[in-house]
Amino acid sequence: MDYKVLYRKYRPDCFKNIVGQDYTVHMLQNAIIHNKIAHSYLFTGPRGTGKTSTAKVFAKTINCENIVDGEACGKCAACLSFEQSPDIIEIDAASNNGVDDIRELINNVKIAPTEGKYKIYIIDEVHMMTPSAFNALLLTLEEPPAHAIFIMATTNVESVPITILSRCQRFSFRKFTIDDLVKQIHYVCEQEKISITEDAIQEIAYLSEGGMRDALSLLDQLSANGTEITLDSILSNYGSISLKFIHDLLSSVANQDVSAIHKAMSELQATSSDYKIFIKKLIQELSSIAVQISSGSYTGNFTYSQIEEIIFKLNDCLNKVNINISPFLLIEIILLSSFTxxxxxxxxxxxxxxxxxxxxxxxxxxxxxxxxxxxxxxxxxxxxxxxxxxxxxxxxxxxxxxxxxxxxxxxxxxxxxxxxxxxxxxxxxxxxxxxxxxxxxxxxxxxxxxxxxxxxxxxxxxxxxxxxxxxxxxxxxxxxxxxxxxxxxxxxxxxxxxxxxxxxxxxxxxxxxxxxxxxxxxxxxxxxxxxxxxxxxxxxxxx
Ligand SMILES: [Zn+2]
CATH class of the missing domain: 3.30.300.180 (DnaA, N-terminal domain)
Structure with missing residues (x-):
């Protein structure tokens, strides 16, 4: 009965298993190898991009008794007891945002670590703290004890006061690429013996919009009944639109085939598809065509300025709070207006x-x-x-x-x-x-x-x-x-x-x-x- 959700089960446990954040991993490992560890770090980026997982790997590594090439050994006492270590203090500011919790934390920070070399505070969603909690934290960050390290994570760096920002080493976590996600979903499905089709993997990667947690949660849900995961089962469950559909539609636009475009759009309208997901997919696909055009590898009929125009208009459409007419009629007009x-x-x-x-x-x-x-x-x-x-x-x-x-x-x-x-x-x-x-x-x-x-x-x-x-x-x-x-x-x-x-x-x-x-x-x-x-x-x- 000890079921662990896939996202937790496949959390990276060492730097080499962290997917898609090569720069950050490289910099953190370098700091460990050259013994230049800072007292406070700020990890910023969208949800599900591995900020907390990376913070944990970093914490585990610096407390390891036998670091090899900037990677924890996984065998020493500190590594083995890492999950229960009293020296790793995790705080979720979204729920503990009062000044009292932070005061308690400050009182304890002066006490030396019980086992490891460092006492490491991982503060998640740090932007949720109240202003007085921020001030209390700030006092500690100004003169931290030698053994204390703060790793703060946030999805909303704009809300973190500049006084905190200026005292941290900052790393931004980028969204995972479709390739990163596809690779990881593949790997997890292999390990878990989940039967899934190739186009279904692609679709999950698309739907999760660059977040690994979302990708693996979707996989969790879809694999629950034990039958093969297919593109159709995803589309019928999530009202999504397949990649093939997007490809076909865009070739109709490139070939200026009015009736095909009209037919496709009517179909979407009839099935009451989610137009926001549809627009996002269109933009993603158009962007990859734009990259192909820039690199000279594109063989279709689009020009760069056409793509640019459509993307800007679709984006405007996405930002509209209320669309009173059918959004698909609007999108159709945008696509048609791009004809050269x-x-x-x-x-x-x-x-x-x-x-x-x-x-x-x-x-x-x-x-x-x-x-x-x-x-x-x-x-x-x-x-x-x-x-x-x-x-x-x-x-x-x-x-x-x-x-x-x-x-x-x-x-x-x-x-x-x-x-x-x-x-x-x-x-x-x-x-x-x-x-x-x-x-x-x-x-x-x-x-x-x-x-x-x-x-x-x-x-x-x-x-x-x-x-x-x-x-x-x-x-x-x-x-x-x-x-x-x-x-x-x-x-x-x-x-x-x-x-x-x-x-x-x-x-x-x-x-x-x-x-x-x-x-x-x-x-x-x-x-x-x-x-x-x-x-x-x-x-x-x-x-
Ligand atoms: Zn170790």
Missing amino acids: NVEDKKQNVDNYALNVDKILTEKAEKNKKEEKIVESEHKTKVENAINEGEYLNKLVQIRVNNCFVNAKKDDLLKAKDVWKNVLNDDSIEPNIKSFILDSSVVAASSDYCIITSKLESMVHLINKNLDFLTDELTNKFSHPVYFVALSENDWKKEKQTYAQTIKNGGSYRLISEEELSSLKPKVYSEIEEIAQKVFNRDKIEMV
Whole structure:
């Protein structure tokens, strides 16, 4: 009855069995071999990437009495009693996050280890500790006894105070690659005599998104009834979409086969598949095609920029909190809009404009009186789509100008501070956080703020949501602040122009945004927005 879940049973017990974290393993072993062991370590990375397992192997090794080439011997008294050793103290901060537990820990830290050379504290999910617990820990980290070593692990390094970060040697654990996972699943299935098909192994690796714990837990569940694990059994249990399906769909996209794409997407819709898993798989597959294109080993019909465009759009789609229409219709349009041939594209856009039209008309038929309004809105939104680009360009110019008028260092520091705090504020909308995560504040006056982002698509996305950003952050600044985003290159140019203007004795004056009001796009529902995009593309191609 002594059943151990697979993840625990196959935890690595020495460095050479740690999969996929070669750099970290190399550095830790080097530290052991050259006797340069630090007092505090911080292991960061997503869940299930082996942080705690590695911490345990490290702890076991440094307490071994007979270390061979940076690896524990596995035979000495310390190695044999490692699991029960009173010198290895494991703390799960997620459940022991009070200051009392940490105080107790500090009191004990001064007492020498009972058996081994070191007393090792493994603190899991360290970011969950309360601020006072952090402070208590900090005091110990400042002057640790020679025998004490702290290994802290976290999935959320942003929440660990800088005072702790600065005292630790940091190692980031990366997600496992599909290959790493496949290899390990293979190995475990062989050892456990689990019968499984090759495509089922691939599917489990995909579903577990880089986490070994998730992969082996899935395997645990699937192997419970003792029958062979097949792709079908996984797909029917987890509502997933097979790799072959993704491959076939992407070749249809590369070959611009509209009816095959439509058929595939209808199938997904009919089986109510999970669109998020579907998008993630598509992106993963597209990324590997992008790598093949870069390395010259790709033989299909995709171009690099096509892949890039689809990935960015799919990612946007994934980040949407609410998709009101069928996500599969949205994905279908994204895939179709990537077609390179203008004639084909135009035809597909026409087809889908018809499709979208049909949905709009059906909606309108419910109330005949509304039909006329829908038609006229339909017209405006085409004009609107063209206006949007122009509107945004002008708005960006005006706001950059206005920010320069009164830009001050104090305002910049304040804005930077707000930026930093937003990430830790749970009341802030996640979309806003995603803007802030990739962006930096580069100039600010009391009313205006210029931010930059490395990604061109992000810049556009932020600028499309400036009102939203102002609304969400008004409280933080205690008055409304008007934002504008630039790419890093554009910011460089704007800065140069500014410097030149000032040098030549020129000056900046405030420009009112009033004059833009006639261009400002109206807000439409999602389906109409899509129609807009489709029409907009069509227009651009025709000009
Ligand atoms: Zn040993």
